[in-house]
Amino acid sequence: MDKDRRAKAEIKRLNEIFKDLPSQQVNLVKPLIERAGFMKASLEDLEEDIAKNGEVISYDNGGGQKGIRTNPAVNIYTTTVKIYAAVIKQLAGLSGEANPEEDDDFMKFLRRKNG
DSSP states (O other): OOHHHHHHHHHHHHHHHTTTSOHHHHHHHHHHHHHHHHHHHHHHHHHHHHHHHOSEEEEEOSSSOEEEEEOHHHHHHHHHHHHHHHHHHHHHHHHTOSOGGGOOHHHHHHHHHHO
């Protein structure tokens, strides 16, 4: 399945999970769901690249310098998975699944405004 279809499938899955949210939270959740769907599909592509090409790759800069370096997909994956985890945490907090004692300041603010 191509990336766009996988992202849309994840968006649909997350929309189903959050379908019963109060209407005032829908505007907060929609962009997070769309980002999460895109990031999940991107992470799957990056995982496939890393599995295929490895965590390190050979390089030749054409000037006689050769060696190995970290696969750029590893760096992108690491950054994206951190952001994805933060988005999922925010979504879980909006759904009431997160432990309120572990909420960050942003989530406390959202609960106060919408609660």
